Amino acid sequence: MPAVKLSPRQSFIFSSLCCLVYFTSYMTRLNYGAAISEIADSLRVSNSLAGMALIGSFIAYGIGQPIFGLIGDRLPPRHMIASGLVATALLNLAVANTGNIYLITVIWCFNGLFQAMLWPPLVRIMTQTLSREAYNNASVGVVAAASAGTIGVYLLVPLCIVLSGWRMSFAIPAGLSLLVAGIWFAGARKFPSQSSGGAMNPVTEQASGKAVPLIFASGLLPIIAAIVLQGALRDGITTWMPTFIDDNFGLGNSFSILSTAVLPAFTIISVSAASFVQRILQNEVRTATLFWAAALVTAGLLIALYNANAIIGIALMACLTGCMHGINLMLISLLPVHFAKFGKVATISGILNAFTYLGSAGSIYGIAAMSGRFGWEITIVVWCAMALAGVILCAFCTKRWHRFIAKAGQEA
Known part of the structure; x- marks a missing residue:
């Protein structure tokens, strides 16, 4: 799979970076759903109106998957993932500083779209960098990281609401996402196989097709x-x-x-x-x-x-x-x-x-x-x-x- 075989230690470090990315994506994607009742009460809107942001985000995420999948086979995945993390951080910060439910709905739809920048290029860079066995193990780790992110959201949001209000449950994940974007961008560049681009082996150019x-x-x-x-x-x-x-x-x-x-x-x-x-x-x-x-x-x-x-x-x-x-x-x-x-x-x-x-x-x-x-x-x-x-x-x-x-x- 990869152009350069990594040592077990290198594979573990790279897999951990991928898990950290996906953990962060869940922290910045599920927090609205966890805080939706509090948001509705705070802004004095109905649950159904507050829920429109979730529906829009859900649709945008699904539409974005094939779009960023196509783009992800053409652009450097390291840059795409870092950009997605920065974008979702800024959008979470925007929600934390917005008091209009209609504007929040628009912002959260864009959050769903930019969240779709993460998974397709993540799969690509994992296939480029890890051996088949290491990839399989990393995939299990990524799913576990998503589960940990889910648990993290449902622990963080109630705590933020009690201590400071629902806005903090967007500000903290935003800060985490910016931090992880920097860690990812700096850390992933140390792994050489991604420099091979889309040509992971000599067959790729010959067998490439739609x-x-x-x-x-x-x-x-x-x-x-x-x-x-x-x-x-x-x-x-x-x-x-x-x-x-x-x-x-x-x-x-x-x-x-x-x-x-x-x-x-x-x-x-x-x-x-x-x-x-x-x-x-x-x-x-x-x-x-x-x-x-x-x-x-x-x-x-x-x-x-x-x-x-x-x-x-x-x-x-x-x-x-x-x-x-x-x-x-x-x-x-x-x-x-x-x-x-x-x-x-x-x-x-x-x-x-x-x-x-x-x-x-x-x-x-x-x-x-x-x-x-x-x-x-x-x-x-x-x-x-x-x-x-x-x-x-x-x-x-x-x-x-x-x-x-x-x-x-x-x-x-």
Whole structure:
């Protein structure tokens, strides 16, 4: 993969830099959602009006993924990532100093757009700099860093609100983002393989082509459908888990929101397990198929036990979202590596991640409407059907994907 092989110590340092970047991206992206109720109360606006910033940011982030994926295969990823961190820092500072909800909405939409500058070039520079094994380990670390960022946001925001007000929950992450931008820009330049640009090996120039033909040649279309389902289950369940708990067990909003803190722990366990299985199977789609099967079993248990006990319900939903994070690791983090030799790793990564957020956007509205009209039992049955569809889609693509990566490996 890389032009220059790094020592284990160098790989660890570089992987830590990547984890720090992604931790910071979560601290500067999730803080609005965590503080939204306080923002609405402080500015004396409705929750729905305050929520428009979240919706706009979500859409902008999804649109930005393929755009910056294309750009990320052409511009130096080190510079793109540093620019994205600086931009999101300035936008967080702008929110901290703004008292108009309409202006905040516009600012936060741009924040979502500039956040999309981070993931595609990060995948590209990781493939350029790390060996395949080190890349796989770093991908698990990046997911763990995202989980740590989620926990960090939900600890920082309440503390800031109590001590100083909601504006501090944007000022502190902004300062962190500026600091990390400097650390990243200075630290990443020490690793020489990125100087090779898009030509990671001699095959890249010969095999380079447009992304769409590669998508068809590799059989990615059914996998993209599975990615949409994965995004829908992952973010839909995470968003509405507190409502599920309150509706079924009447434990109140505070406990229900606090219960979501178990999700990052299950995420770390799941991605570690997925990475272990992948080292054995050496096929990302086959590994994803197994995790879809585990999700199907979990959803089936949830149908039977969802209202039996709060702890059981929380544990099963955490397992289900954990399976989705394992699938996300396979299909969003590891799968695009195979397109590095075509010079399209950032492009493919951005496209696939955009479809994740397409599923996420649909589920946030869909789960609310379905659970409100038909109840949670029918909603969970639909989750079970989605998991079954995921199994079928990935199982259907397993052999074709194996042939594609084998052929690509022979060409390299």
